Amino acid sequence: MSISLADVRFQWQRALGLIRRGMASLRMRGWQATWQRVRRQLRRAPASQRAKLYFPAEAPFAPFTVPDSDKPRASIVVPVYNQVAHTLTCLRALAGHPPLAACEILVVDDGSSDQTQEWMAQVAGLHFHRRAHNGGFIAACNDGAARARGEVLVFLNNDTVPQPGWLDALLDTFDALPDVGLVGAQLIYPDGRLQEAGGVVFSDGSAWNYGRFESPEDPRYASLRDADYCSGAAIAIPRALFESLNGFDTRYAPAYYEDTDLAFSVRAAGKRVLYQPASRVVHLEGITSGTDLNQGPKAYQVRNRELFERKWRDALSAFPAPGVSPTPTPATAHAHQRQILIVDEAVPQPDRDSASLRLFNLIKMLCHENAHVVFLATEHAPPPQALAALQALGVEVWYPPFSQSPPAWLSSHGPRFSVVLACRYHLAEKILPLTRKHAPQARFVLDTIDLHYLRESRAAELAGNAALAKAALQTRQRELSVVAAADTTLVVSGTEREVLTKDAPASKVEVLSNLHEVAGPGLPFAQRRDLVFVGGFRHTPNVDAVRWFVQDVFPLLRPRLPDAVFHCIGGDVPDSISALAQEGVVIHGHMPSLEAAMNGMRVAVAPLRFGAGVKGKVNLSMAHGQPVVATLCAVEGMHLQDGVDVLVADDARAFADAVVRLYSDEALWNRLARNGLENVARHFSLDAARETVRKIFL
Template identity: 65%
Template sequence: MSMSWADVRFMLERARGLVRRGLASLRTRGLGPTWARVRRQFARHVPPISTPLYLPADLPFAPFAVPAGQAPRASIIIPVYNQAACTLACLRALADHPPAASCEIIVVDDGSTDDTGEWMPQVAGLRYHRRSANGGFIAACNDGAALATGDCLVFLNNDTIPQPGWLDALLATFDTQAGIGLVGAQLVYPDGRLQEAGGVVFDDGSAWNYGRFDSPDDPRYASLRDADYCSGAAIAIPARLFHALGGFDTRYSPAYYEDTDLAFAVRAYGLRVVCQPASRVVHLEGVTSGTDTGSGTKAYQVRNRGVFAAKWKDALVQQPRAGSLPSAGSVVRPRRQVLIIDAETPRPHHDSASLRLVNLMRMLVDEGVHVVFLPADLRQVEGDTARLRRHGVEAWHAPFATRPSAWLREHGPRFDVVMLSRHYVAAEFLPLVRRFAPQARVVFDTVDLHFLRELRGAELSGDAGLRRAAERTRDRELALMRQADATLVVSPAERELLSTLLPATEVEVLPNLHELADTGLPFGQRKDLVFVGGFRHPPNVDAVLWFGREIFPRIQARRPDIRFHCIGMAPPADVRALQVQPGILVHGHVADIGCYMDGARIALAPLRFGAGVKGKVNLSMAHGQPVVATSCAIEGMHLTHGHDVLVADDADAFAEAVLRLYDDAELWGTLSEHGRDNIARHFSLDAARDTVRRIFQR
């Protein structure tokens, strides 16, 4: 593909930004850490490898057992008519990879004449029901639903091979998403190609298997998404809802369009129909009924389209025009579409900025917005990319997204709002967004004011070169704010500063976003001190070195039993060297910090420079863990010394504050309670909801 001027301009801006950030990193971090960052930036993109499909061995029948719970949450209903070998493979898959959820498996035999009647009674744990006469797919499914005892009905074709985790992913959707009435699995062919990721229904009643023959890992199909219908080959629906809707409508007997009709009925009931790609099922399409719509049972597909169109004629007026080609943008209309671009995929267990961004995207999804995320580095991050998709975020990465300009040329017209995070990302992408998404409102998310942090670091070090670099950063950030339609900052203090620098610019405060956690252990069962913060952030390095070298020795001299736990990704050598001092433990990255939030007595925030709102302070307060901090660390957080937090700015005072709080149970309880109240008032998702609506949905 030829290079355009947009590509050249983007690459030049990215190159300038990399050089600027590299020089700044050399000054603040040194050669070793900077080289590590360079290697990470230019590492080769490795295409994602889809989980290999599980296919059971084709062995002669022998008795075996399937999962059978006493009080099942889910009833898996498998209607069958002959094709005993297919049913056997399906049951073996369920037996080889049993779900975590309690379930029962019901096979409804619709008058089979092959080995089905001989084999099924020999499968331990299986509920086998043989109908007196052949009545068709719909009759068999409704019979199975009448026999089921689970809270959730899961209809599964016998020509399927459910993949490990499929059922738990379906059921988890009801637990984590609001207003869900029906969930369908992502269906794939045995060769790994996609068969369907939710279906599209057109205004004449015809339907389209969205994503057919594409890669199931393509971001267009790999995230939780509302669908017009989901194929009845693998769907889950609450039992009460299914019965309230009258089950599968018998006017479509013996089969076809009953699943589409059920999905429309669920939506008419006021609930959502979604496709859950985390649930993957191999479907041997057409094994039972074939694929020829001109003969046999398959011919009912043509007849029932007219039945469906007549029943739902009023709803079909809102569907896309027949013959139009569904696209990533059109299948989510009329929902508002928001694109968010950040330097990399957020990792909420690593840093507060990532947690803020993930919670923002969750809020937008909950508000009915379709969110698309594009990382500037185009990398998929194992676990974190999948987590976004489970929340309903359409998360992109290489090799499905290659050049940013090409991707924006294709997708730009679909967006109502584009949010660009961090000044160096905004500098690269803003010209592309203005060109390829001119209709979109552009929001510049500063994350924190980089120039303010750099200026404070320069003042602390007395480095004139750092000060000049910080002033250049200031000029770039302010220029981007003038070009954007709105700017986000994380604290009222930063908004007040910008009101004097750019009085005509729209600036909104979107703080760190946290959910209140359990309060953990009581005062008497807690011990030690903890600091949490990534060490790619220079203020954190300075904070820990200052505390470890100047403050902790004062504490140790009076209380040698107290230990200091230092947690954060990529601690540099001088931070790791603090461990030579008794009582200091440098853990590096800890995947689950819950035991430190729930068990450490005091959290520390000894930052001497920085900007924005400190996630480490929010995180501890959300857990009911009191904090001792500097004035810089609590800036813009609505905190008062002695009421919500203890504040000290020199080594002696900081040590005294720690020792006082460590032994004062009453003060500890007061700060714990008030800190949680502060999070609920100022940093919870509910507290930010009106601001989010104003920024993204007006």
């Protein structure tokens, strides 16, 4: 491949620009911060990071088709000036992985002299507009916005390669958070390193690319977050809002600082500006404008900073001043929020167990209260889906290998937290001393999930096992020791609070029960059929419950309900449970979605013979209008009354009779379904827990 004089000139000017930027960094930040920046820039990205990115195959131009809709939700505006090869790559990426959302693509040609007009005319579905003369980036974007039909405007540079799902992630943000006015994508270098995770602005109007040259998966940059601004290379804004702000401010023409100015205008209009890492866009920084601040289009960056500072001087007075080492950290990025640390061995997987669902909904409540939640997983790297669910809430999730060891991590991060919550006593007894040392200002909260020693002692009593009873006493001593040392202990029921009132009278104990969204009634009685049990099998009470139901109860009800099938749903199925499968008994294992089972099956069973805490399986069914037959142990502490909200039976014959009765009596079924929904709303909904959560954490 031959190298032209223009290529050499570009590379030389780029090198000079980097040198000048380095000298400016030395003057502003000092040699240490500058050296760290240079090291990050020169550090090679792992090959695996580059391998995760999508790039369309290089090929000579040939006509192709891009997505287009008569009723677009989003209008993608791509301003271009020459660089047709990059425009082609961008459009091929959009065509290669079309968004799920209806969209239109508008290419605004700002007076190109290359093949832009010739090639764009041959791209089917593309809306192409050629401006009469070159006016710069701002003029081209405003022209494109004026021609757009979509509800949301998406401005996309032509030197980008949008990754699969990028647009839908931006649009989903507006759906999830109605107070959002502008959303920016995560920008990535072609080698896989992070280019920008939202921008940071200082009081003099200067700006910083948060996360530059780091890993896109680094917990500091991988969650939804408010940003001072987002680079105009890939941003979305409702068209009505953009028009009400009169578009990009033309005082910054031809380019630079218009995106920062827009973000400030959006906030001034009472809306949020968010960085969305689930929207990933590769950006070839500097292709169009170069990097030299002293000449060419890039020189406007210096002039426009002064214009921006004058316009927003009052607002900028609340922003931090640039320092010797102004690199932002999570502590400074979230300094305006109450920061809460939650520690568990693994991230919650709300589709697998009730404890995870409760914790996930607690985190959701804290985020809605504008707290910044940090989650530290001490043992296990999270499954991608569970990790993404937390990050979509704005949770800063740390896990191996990013988190180092808990002592080292807490030493670095401890000072920023107001509250530290540790899940289960055996983890809390290790985390509590570290918290007292590295976060002495933080209130320490123990979340028992359930009282382990209570559950173990009941299991020992049911089995008549002296060794289990001795182990339960040891657990009691350890668990009560942590309860005594914690500032606050959370239990899930009034029953367990009464136990601790007796066993740990000097401790502060609060009830924070299961947390459920009330889903609604589901299908009516006549359209439902079969029986269902939901519960993960790492929890030993569930193993015993299913074994007892299939072996002792099911044979008594099968002759009376010959067409009813028992569905057993839950992950980590042991061989002893798999062996129970037979005619009329289906062992499903884990099911990612329970909607069909909850909304379409007639009766849920909770045949637990020992345990502690509040049973999420009972709440889950009632939240979907699905009546429950349960043991006395299964409804303990749940404000339920036999025959009013639930049917309760403890021996096999009575349990079978209750199932047959509820399965056959439509009036009884309707009464229990209605009362169960009301019980969940009154005692186990997010609204019911809100004041308790505020008292403990905020």
